[in-house]
Amino acid sequence: MAKWRSFPKARAFVRKLGLKNNQEWRAYVRGEYKGLGQKPDDIPSNPNFVYADNGWQGYGDWLGNGNVSTRLREYRSYTRARAFVRKLNLSSENEWRLYVKGKIPGLPKKPEDIPASPHMSYADKGWKNYGDWLGTGNISYHQAQWRSFNKARSYVRKLNLKNSSEWRKFCRGKIRKGTKPADIPATPYKVYEGKGWKGMEDWLGNKKDS
16 A cells, blocks of 8 residues: 655645646646656655545645635625626626626626636525626526517617617616616517517617617
């Protein structure tokens, strides 16, 4: 049976290697980094198994790169996380996914202590739905009771929005024309397809949508 170096001593050695992630650790174990020398025999190739009950906290901790396993990460409370997210003025779950990937310019990077999948992390800690998370008041499309197409379109036309871009800004609260009613969808084509939907020009009451 192998006699392994203690976890603190093994981790201290590994952190000096400057490896970035699990993949680089595997490459090092295979001897692919000649400049780092061979892995000592008393340091296991699979430290997650050997040190499972002796200090193991994930490869981020093992390598010293600051990354922590999602399973082990401590997130801020649901209430505090939601308060931060609501200030972003995102209008849908899809926009949340884009934000998480850093694909919405002008918004701050997602804090490490706010999960990318809040419906999983906060499942038993206050989670309701993405409408509550984002502060839009919307619930899932299959559960919502939407205003009829004619009544919704009539409301929207009175806003005198010029195009699709202004509609999206209105939905995010970035155009001061009141708050979008909860029973009017931000993506009307999903709700009113086959129920009167003729395109964004007709929805806004414009002759041309640009």
